[in-house]
Amino acid sequence: MSFFTKIKGVRVPHKKNTAEAEPKVLPAVSSVFLPMNMHIGAPSVPCVAAGDAVLVGQKVAEAGGFVSSPVHSPVSGTVTAVHDKLYATGEKVGVIEIASDGRNTPSPDIKPPVIESTEDFIAAVRNSGAVGLGGAGFPTAVKLTVRPEQTVDYIIINAAECEPYITSDTRTIIESAEDIFFGLSLLKKYINPGELIIGIEANKKTAADYLLRQSELHTNKELGVKIAILPSVYPQGGEKVLIYNTTHRIVPEGKLPLDVGCIVLNVTTLAVIAKYVKTGVPLTHKVVTVDGTAVKSPANVLAPIGAKISDLLELCGADPDAAAKILYGGPMMGTAVPSADVPVRKNTNAVLAFTEKEAVLPEEQPCIRCGRCVASCPLKLQTVEIHNAYLNNKPEFIEQYKANICMECGCCSYVCPAKRQLTQYMKLAKAALREYQDKQAAAAEKAKLLEEAANGE
Ligand code: SF4
Ligand code: SF4
Incomplete structure (x- = not known):
């Protein structure tokens, strides 16, 4: 364990209201709606058609290029539409709509991948559907593709979760600390960085204790994972900020973390990869923090990707139509959505709903040059x-x-x-x-x- 120096940034109220409770499970949904752009890069390409029967975990869309990701069905049922749809954010996006049969029958294709080399591991990461689940949505297999001339000095696991309200990574750590260390062992074996570091803020003591307990186990002696307890200062989880605060390396303008020998992975992304390698179950569900002043019973909710966020809000006692503002993500970096008729995406870590009081923007005043x-x-x-x-x-x-x-x-x-x-x-x-x-x-x-x-x- 180590403690690093201060960063610039701001001290924001933490409001981590949901950190200590186990996630609720969203009751079965009647349909899901899977956008083909749930990641940065080329859109996914559907490999099913309307009328096709699908099973849980079945691939329904292929990666549309190198920087892309496949999509898997979170329910069993029938594809009802594969088409372009005008999304609530104003963009036209390819979507696959699936009506659930309520049985959640798993695909027989679900089996642990055979991994004998780094190439096999990268292929497994790609096939898992993993993307940056902290919000960025960058395809993880691309991040882990290291060119021969590059060296990986550090892999930094981002467990900072510095935005107010959001606790979905915190819950993943508490519920899946063992998987996270299994994931770290895979990174050590197949990417072989000089050092593995987990960066977590000091305000997540319970989650940090879970990590520390795991790190004291025999397996960590060989891994040598360092757990960096960082000051709770926003934006501690920003990629460049985290790299600097854990390694003192600076990513120059126009360069990528790998250009300075670093790879940063979100902690929930690592848990997804570990689960896929163990079981063959790809990314189909997501823990989402549901909170905000318009939410009566804030909670983390385990939901199928593609479920409508209105279902999550209603489960937590919020009336989506009465909320004055709904955000995908946290209050600092999240984006407002015009309606709750939008799906949980792979990189949705929170859905926040606010009443009028918090939603109204204050009137701008002239700059007073305070700096x-x-x-x-x-x-x-x-x-x-x-x-x-x-x-x-x-x-x-x-x-x-x-x-x-x-x-x-x-x-x-x-x-x-x-x-x-x-x-x-x-x-x-x-x-x-x-x-x-x-x-x-x-x-x-x-x-x-x-x-x-x-x-x-
Ligand atoms: S939003 Fe941009 S300009 Fe503003 S503090 Fe963050 S990095 Fe700096
Ligand atoms: S310098 Fe102007 S724009 Fe910047 S914080 Fe002060 S008042 Fe706001």
């Missing part, structure tokens, strides 16, 4: 300058001030006494910068073609 936004930014970004550059339509300054590296953590908005919606402005600035850079690239390409034409090439 708190800059002081709280974990990446030391000049938030005010980027904000002004965006408002004055100066994308070249947005670029100069490196808005592109903003991780949208929300610290700047949280501390601003003028209640300026800085994170929202950072998102808009990043979008404006992308448009500017695309135009620059297109102009450069056109100039190159014209020059080649003039030279008769």
Whole structure:
């Protein structure tokens, strides 16, 4: 065990109301609705058609490319539709809809994978459907694919769970500490990092004790897993923040953790991989924290991926139609959804519902140049300058001030006494910068073609 130094960021109220209770199980659902974009990268490609019978754990969509992930059915029943659907977030997304037969018959294809090499292990990770379950949704098999010229000095297991309210990782640790250490042994055997570290915040004492107890077992003597108890400062679980606070390595702009010898995996993702390797059961269900001021009985809920979040809210005593705001994820980084008629996604770790009092945004006041936004930014970004550059339509300054590296953590908005919606402005600035850079690239390409034409090439 070790204790690392302070990070920039903010001290947010923890509100971990659901940390000490076992998850509730969502009663059987009549249907599920599986989007094909539950991860970063190419959408999954359906391999079933309307009318097909499916079983629990059966693959219903293949990975659509290298950076992609397959999807498995969480219920047995009949595929009722495979089509593009206008999603509540405004995007048109491919979905598979399945009517459950209520029997939850497992697929006979479910069996532990045979793993004899690193390639087999990566294939197993891919086949498990694992993606970054802390919210990022990055396909885990891609993260673990190490090129020959790269070395892995550290694999860091992200158990920080630093956002207010969310406790789904905490419960996974408590319920699956043994699986997590089995997962660590797989990483040691097939990826062979120099060191395995679990980063967890000090405010999760019960979960940390479970990890410490596991680490004292005989198996850990060979693994040498280090458990880093970190200060409870948001955003401790941000990838770059966690890397710095556990290894003192800095991921440079435009680089990936592997470029500095690090891989970061979410702790629940690791538990999913371990379960798949042990049993062959892929990612079909998810523990989701349901909380917020509009929720009467906050709880973690074990739900099938694809279940409507309205079912989870109702189980916890919330009226989805009466809630003034519903979030996918935590209050710092979560996204508001216009209705509860959306599914639990692979990377949904929380569904929060708030009453009018918390949902209304305070009116923005003029900036008083206090500098708190800059002081709280974990990446030391000049938030005010980027904000002004965006408002004055100066994308070249947005670029100069490196808005592109903003991780949208929300610290700047949280501390601003003028209640300026800085994170929202950072998102808009990043979008404006992308448009500017695309135009620059297109102009450069056109100039190159014209020059080649003039030279008769
Ligand atoms: S500028 Fe971006 S990274 Fe910095 S505090 Fe604001 S949201 Fe977080
Ligand atoms: S925290 Fe708010 S008021 Fe203070 S400098 Fe930043 S934008 Fe201005």
